[in-house]
Amino acid sequence: MPLKRTSTSEAPAMTQAAIKKLVADNVTAALEPQAATMANADNTNRNTRERETLVARKLFSHSNYTEDCKVKFATGTLIEEALSWWNSFAQPIRIEKAYKIT
Structure with a gap:
């Protein structure tokens, strides 16, 4: 007589859609802090580049x-x-x- 599979868990089986949503939500949650860090670093780099550009322009115009x-x-x-x-x-x-x- 073949063995029957029985579940020891009372949780309902997850559908493919539920699994995809769970994965997407977790990926989004994991990437949000990284995106915020990168945006902050980009703003810092942009400000630094703008200052360097102004200095270079001033040097260029005064250099003869x-x-x-x-x-x-x-x-x-x-x-x-x-x-x-x-x-x-x-x-x-x-x-x-x-x-x-x-």
Whole structure:
């Protein structure tokens, strides 16, 4: 005679929809603190970048660099994504040619 499965739990079986909702709710709850931390860090970084940009602009306007040195000076102040862009732009055409861009 085959064994019959019996449940020792009185909890009702969960549907696929209930399981998906439970997973989605838990993922959302786990990600909320991380999103708040990242938003706070982004605001801090944005404020720092804005201050650095203002300082660089002031330096640039007061520096009396010749036209052929302005690109070299400006690219020396690049950070993060802008620096990555410059490096990927300048590498294929060689840095000497890149510095001659107006």
